[in-house]
Amino acid sequence: MTFFLFDRPEREPSAFVGFAGNVLDRQSETRDDDCVSRALQDETTRLMLLSGSRLLLRLDGETFAPFFMRQEAEALGQQPADAILLGRDEQGPLLALDTDLDPETLPANIKAIDHRSIYSQGLIDAAELGALAQAASLISWNRTHRFCGSCGHQTESRIGGYKRSCPNCGAEHFPRTDPVAIMLTVKDDRCLLGRSPHFAPGMFSTLAGFIEPGETIENAVRRETLEESGIRIGRVAYHASQPWPFPYSLMIGCFGEALSDEIQADLTELEDCRWFSRTEVRAMIAGTHPEGLAVPPQGAIASHLIRFWADQD
Numbered sequence: 001m002t003f004f005l006f007d008r009p010e011r012e013p014s015a016f017v018g019f020a021g022n023v024l025d026r027q028s029e030t031r032d033d034d035c036v037s038r039a040l041q042d043e044t045t046r047l048m049l050l051s052g053s054r055l056l057l058r059l060d061g062e063t064f065a066p067f068f069m070r071q072e073a074e075a076l077g078q079q080p081a082d083a084i085l086l087g088r089d090e091q092g093p094l095l096a097l098d099t100d101l102d103p104e105t106l107p108a109n110i111k112a113i114d115h116r117s118i119y120s121q122g123l124i125d126a127a128e129l130g131a132l133a134q135a136a137s138l139i140s141w142n143r144t145h146r147f148c149g150s151c152g153h154q155t156e157s158r159i160g161g162y163k164r165s166c167p168n169c170g171a172e173h174f175p176r177t178d179p180v181a182i183m184l185t186v187k188d189d190r191c192l193l194g195r196s197p198h199f200a201p202g203m204f205s206t207l208a209g210f211i212e213p214g215e216t217i218e219n220a221v222r223r224e225t226l227e228e229s230g231i232r233i234g235r236v237a238y239h240a241s242q243p244w245p246f247p248y249s250l251m252i253g254c255f256g257e258a259l260s261d262e263i264q265a266d267l268t269e270l271e272d273c274r275w276f277s278r279t280e281v282r283a284m285i286a287g288t289h290p291e292g293l294a295v296p297p298q299g300a301i302a303s304h305l306i307r308f309w310a311d312q313d
């Protein structure tokens with residue numbers, strides 16, 4: 001079990017998962033209360049327009065374009081001054097705006113598509129998808145932190161959307177990222193996969209769960225695996241991470257070394273949990289499993305963990 005410990009590739013595994021392709025210079029050191037208005041004076045500035053859990057995409061021939069110029073946002077009745085700053089790429093500044101647009105009333109060449117479909121159907125490129133993860137997470141956080149958690153007063157957005165301040169008690173609130181441990185448990189030539197009732201038919205995946213306050217990543221991997229499968233874990237090794245904007249998680253992908261064999265699945269969470277041989281997992285990846293069993297599609301960190309392990313000898 002040393003294959004993943006010291007032979008790190010030049011491009012780390014996290015670079016290959018969905019939502020990981022953000023290339024923006026976030027300009028975090030120069031963010032101030034004027035950064036959005038400064039960006040709006042730049043005529044190269046583009047905006048991503050979000051509406052609930054959807055992103056507006058303009059149909060350009062066969063492809064979808066996720067960016068709008070200031071005048072285009074205003075023509076849709078929106079106020080770019082309320083945007084948040086995502087950062088800057090070689091084309092200029094990029095903002096994101098939380099809109100109240102009704103998807104049913106949009107012009108025919110503009111579609112509002114939910115973030116999950118954009119991700120799973122690959123409708124925009126990796127850099128754009130990375131920017132969407134940042135935009136969706138920040139906008140969700142701003143939307144749900146309009147009131148001060150200390151005194152209940154209304155809060156105000158600051159420094160381009162990366163802070164909310166309370167004018168009543170002075171409290172400052174910062175965007176959250178919720179860590180989730182997602183782990184492939186392995187033992188000898190087998191790995192442990194489970195099935196949730198909501199999975200597509202025949203699909204098995206890694207186990208996962210939120211890391212709790214005061215808990216290390218490794219202990220969360222051990223606790224979640226024990227709770228869900230009854231399997232005890234010894235060594236844990238970090239492999240890769242994935243931004244997961246539903247609404248603002250970070251999936252932390254690990255391998256865990258099983259110390260026991262006997263599965264006692266938590267049937268309130270899983271409808272099935274089994275050991276799979278490497279040969280069987282390779283067939284699931286290739287779509288040739290005799291029972292039609294499968295693993296999640298590429299791009300998901302669960303799939304990345306499973307495929308990385310299956311590729312080892």
Ligand SMILES: [Zn+2]
Pocket residue numbers: 148149150151152153166167168169170171
């Ligand atoms: Zn307050």
